[in-house]
Amino acid sequence: MPKGETATIADDSDPGKSKSCQEDPSLAPPPRDPPHPSPPLPAVALADLEKDLSCPVCFQTLRDPFLTACGHSFCYSCVSTHLNGRSSCPCCSSYLTTKLMYPNVLLGKVVRELQTLKSLTRGSPTENLRVALQHGAHDMSLKEIDFLLNLLSDRKMKAQHREAEENMDYLLEFFHELKRRKQLELDKVKEDMRALKNDLLSLRQERSQLQQQKKSYLTAFSGAKMSASSTSSGISQNSVAKLLQPTPKRRKAMVLIEQYDLFREIYIDEIRRCQSRGSYGSGLDTFRSVVSGFCRYSLDFDPGDEFFVTASVSGYLRVFEFPKAVRWSLVVWNPSLEIQTGKKLSCVSWDKFSKSCVATSDYDGIIKIWDISACQNTVNYDEHERRIWSVDFSPMEPSRLVSGGDDGKVKLWSKELKTSVLTVEVKANICSVTFNPISSNLVGAGSADHCIYYYDLRQTKCPLHLFKGHEKAVSYVKFTPSNEMVSASTDGTLRLWSLESWNTLQVYRGHTNEKNFVGLSVTSDYIACGSETNEVYVYHKGIPKPALSHLFARKDAADDDTRPFVSAVCWRRSDSHTMLAASSQGEIRALMLAS
Secondary structure, X not given: OOOOOOOEEEEOOEEEEEEEHHHOHHHOOOOOOOOOOOOOOOHHHHHHHHHHOEOXXXXXXXXXXXXXXXXXXXXXXXXXXXXXXXXXXXXXXXXXXXXXXXXXXXXXXXXXXXXXXXXXXXOOHHHHXXXXXXXXXXXXXXXXXXXXXXXXXXXXXXXXXXXXXXXXXXXXXXXXXXXXXHHHHHHHHHHHHHHHHHHHHHHHHXXXXXXXXXXXXXXHHOOHHXXXXXXXXXXXXXXXXXXXXXXXXXXXXXXXXXXXXHHHHHHHHHHHHHHHHOOOHHHHHHHHHHHHHOOOOEEEEOOOOOEEEEEOOOOEEEEEEHHHHHXXXXXXOOOOXXXXXXXXXXXXXXXXXXXXXXXXXXXXXOEEEXXXXXXXXXXXXXXXXXXXXXXXXXXXXXOEEEEEEOOOEEEEEEOOOOOOOEEEEOOOOXXXXXXXXXXXXXXXXXXXXXXXXXXEOOEOOOOOEEEEOOOOOEEEEEEEOOOEEEXXXXXXXXXXXXXXXXXXXXXXXXXXXXXXXXXXXXXXXXXXXXXXXXXXXXXEOOOOXXXXXXXXXXXXXXXXXXXXXXXXXXXXXXXXXXXXXXXXXXXXXXXXXXX
C-alpha cells in the first residue's frame, strides 16, 4: 500500500460506501475524563490575579460584579453609590445609569474560584500537598506516583527515626535526673543515719548513767541505818525500791508509735536544721521537748462552779471538787471521780444546763456524752473522719453542741438525735470551735489556714465574716461578754476582735507559743493563756502586754530533760478572779488574782 493512502473496507450493505480504519469505533481512543479543577496557583500568580480582579472604586476583590455598557466591571454596591450623585462611569466618565449595567456572571464565578484558591494557599504544607494531590492526581503518571510514594516513605522513615531519637533523649534525660535525685536522697539518708547513730549513742550513755545513779541510790537506801529507819516508820525496803523504780512509759510509747509519721517528720526536720548548723546535739534536745509536749489537757467547770473536769491524751476523765482542791492546795488531792475512756482525749466540755453531763472528743474522731453521776457513756457520735480538736456545749440551747477537727468540718449536734444536725465544710483543719454566748446560732472556728470563720448556722453557704490577721494556725477562739472575740495562734499572739466592726482591737504579745496548745480563757476584763515557758499569762483587755504571770515549778528537773508548758487554763465563771491552770506534766493549780 502506497505511503500516505488510507485503507478502506467495503460495506456489503452499501457497496458505494467505505469507512476509514480511524473512524472505526472499536479502534477509537477511549473518551477523556471530564476536566478537573486546576491545582492551586503559586502565591505570586494568585496575587497578580487578585489585583486584576479588584474593583476600581474600593480596590478590593470584586463583590457581586456588574458590567457597564462601556465595558468596565465594578462591585454593585460601589458603582451604585457612585451613581447616586452622578451619571458617569468611574473609569472613563462615559454616560452611565443603573439601567446600563448588567450582572457579570462569568466574572463572579472567577472571583469565587479565586477565593477558593486563596483559602487553599493559607493551609499548612501538608494540607496544600493533600489539596494538590486531590486536584492533580488524575493527570499524574505511574512513574510520578511511584516517585511520590518513595519520597513519602523516606520522609516517614526519617520522621520515625527522629521521633525515636527524641524519645530516647527524653528517657535518658529523665533517668539522669532520677539518678541525681536518688543520689541526693541517698546522701541525705546517710547523713540522717549518721545523726541517728550519734543520738542513739548519746541516749544509751545517758541511760547507763541513770542506771548507775539508780544503783547507787538503792545501795545507799539498803544500809542498816536506813533499813531501821524505814522499818520504824512503816516503810519496807521493797517499798523504797518500788518507789525508785521508773514508772512504766507504755502509754507514751504507744503515742509515739501511733503518731510515728508525725514524729519521724519532726525528727528528720530537726536533723536537717542541725546539719545546716553543723551540730547534732541541739536537734535531739529539741525533739525531746516536742515528744514531751505532745500532750493536750482540757479543763472545764460544771454549771455551779463546784466541780471541774479534766481530760488528757492519757484517756482519763477526772472530776475534782473545786472547794476541796483550793482548801487542800498544799498537798496532792485525789479526784472525786475518775473514768478510763480508753481513748486519747483532746477536749472536754461540761453541759451548761446539767451537772452530770459532759462531752469529750478524742483522736479517733468520736464525740462521747458521759453521765458523770452514773460513770457511763450514754451517746457516741462518730461522723468525723479524722481527729477532733474541739467540742463545746451551747450556753443558750440545752441540747446543742458543736465540734470541729482535722477533717475540716464543723458539725452541729443535738443530744436528742443520733446523727449530726448540720455540717459546715471549711476546707481547713479546725483547731477550735465555740458558741457565741449570746446566741446558739453563732459559732466561731479557728483553723489551720490562719483564719477564724464566724458562721451563722442558719445560713452556712458562706461565713458571716472571715477574720484574717494571724500568721499561723489559730488554736483557740473564745467570746467575751461584750460582743468581742479573742483568738490565740501559734504565731505567739492573741488578738481581740470586734464583732460589730470586724476589726482587730488589740494584739497581745508576751507569752511563748510556737507549736503547742497552751489554752485560752476569757472574762469580761481579763484574758488568760498558757505559755511554752511553763507559765500562765494574764492580760488586761486594754493593754497589749502581760499584766501578770505565774511560773509552774519544774517537775523532776534532775531526771527530766523535757520542757514542760502550760496546756490549759479556765476561769471560774462565778468568780472572775479565780482560775485553773494545767501543765503538760499533769499538774493542776488553782490560782487567784490578788491585789
